[in-house]
Amino acid sequence: MHAWPASEVPALPGKGRDLRIHDTATGGRVTLAPGPVARIYVCGITPYDATHMGHAATYNAFDLVQRVWLDTKRQVHYVQNVTDVDDPLLERAIRDGIDWVGLAERETALFREDMTALRMLPPQHYIGAVEAIPGIVPLVERLRDSGAAYELDGDIYFSVEADPHFGQVSNYDTELMRHLSAERGGDPDRPGKKNPLDPMLWMAAREGEPSWDGGSLGPGRPGWHIECVAIALDHLGMGFDVQGGGSDLIFPHHEMGASHAQTLTGEFPMAKAYVHAGMVALHGEKMSKSKGNLVFVSKLRRDGVDPAAIRLALLSHRYRDDWEWTDQVLDTAVERLGRWRAAVSRPDGPSADALVEELREALSDDLDTPTALAAVDRWAELQTAEGGTDESAPGLVSRAVDALLGVAL
Template structure:
């Protein structure tokens, strides 16, 4: 599966700062200081509907992580998956009378278009669950051979008790885990499981549903968590720098994925930092496909909204905050974009070197994009009120905003 084209990231003078980022597993800020190549895995979409603002906010957060790393003169190895076979996708295809594979390809193509328009940096590997199956099957077999997995009526489950570090990502108690498991694709009430929250690794073939050869596992399809583990281990290995996604993935997805990988390898941790973006609401409720309260990036683009304004609307909120999308949020972003573009279109302006450092410092401080935007706003006000004599300043600001915030002026 192919990703989307990369937009050019302008080179800036000087060098950025190491990123201080909030790690869910430890509950505090850590300094991410990767080697020459920073490694990041971000969980991708289940493509049964178009990209909504909640998705865009999550991918914007991890785009900023990459831009901070690039500004420190590191390379970035970014991997993202696509869950192109799963129950929600099959249910939507059945509801609409569509072929599930065609639905997945159509919505994945639209996602690529949205990411390109928003200037999100693409992953080096963009891997679908279906194409990852040949690498998933041996991992499930190995977990079974290690005694970390067991069979139940043809399905194969992971035993969470097999990982001594289970629970160290989310730090939830058993009751909370059981509740979230039921809400987020698990089956805690199924009789015969060793632990109610044990997740499925391999689902035996069901009539009328797609299935693949699973070797000694029989025909079936992979569970959700082992998909990401197989892809991450194959391309990044253990101990990569950041595991990213929305806060709704803390449990069960990232907790289970970490335990799968740790049981497989005997190493800890799977990722040095677990980083999670907040949720976006609409009309008082979290934006979600199941509720249908969505604002689609593609629809905004069709309505003529500049993608740079959409991106500024996302950047106006701290990535870890839960916030609400409103017409005013978008209008404020459109207004800001107009001011910024007018300011950098002048032949000269106030000196900009200090502004670049302010943006760098804000982003290095747990991706404080609102502080970065406020710094650019202050420079813009100076430009509007009194101008300046530095003929290179507008170009410096334009390149810095592009390189560090992903906004083309």
């Protein structure tokens, strides 16, 4: 599966700072100091509907992580999946009377268009669950054969007790885990499971649903968590720098994925930092496809909204915070974009060297984008009020905002 085209990231003078970021597993900030190549895995979409603001906010956060790393003169190895076969996708296809493959292809293509418009840097490896199945089957067989997984009516389940580190990503108690498992695709009440929290690794073929050759597992399709594990281990290996996604993936998805990988390899941890973006709400409730309270990137673009303004609206909130999308949020971003573009359109201006360092400091401090935006606001206000004589300043501001914030002025 191919990703989307990369926008050019301007090189800035000097060198950026190492990223200090909140790690869900430890509950505090960690300083990420990767080697020459930083490794990041971000969980992708289940393509049964268009990209909404919740998606955009999540991918914006991890785009910033990449930009901070690139500013430190590192390379970035970024991997993202697409869950192109799963119950929600199949259910939507049946509801709409369309082929599930065609639905997945259509919505994945629209996602690529949205990511391109928002100037999100693409992954080097963009892998669908279906194409990953040949690599998933041997991992499930290994877990089963080692006693870390078991069969139940033809389905294969992972035993969470096989991983001594289970629970150390979310640090949730058992009651909350069981509640979230039921809410987010698990089946804690299924009779016959060794532990209610045990997640499915391989679903035996169901009548009327797609299935694939599972070797000794029999025909079926993979569970959600093992999909990401297979892709991450294949392309990044253990101990990669950041496992990313929305905060709704902390449990069960990232918890279970970590346990799968750690049990398979005997190594700990799967990722050096587990980083999660907050949820975006509309009319007081988290945006979700099930509720239908969505603001779509593609709809805003069709309505003529500049993608740079959409990105500024996202940047106006700290990535870890939950926040609410409103017309005022977008109106403020549109106005800010206009002021910034007017400021950099002049032939000269106040020196911007200090601004570049302010942006670097803010972003290295747990991606503090509100502080970064305020710094650019101050430069633009000074440009409007007093101007300046530095002919290189407007161009440097434009390049810095592009390189570090992904906003083209």
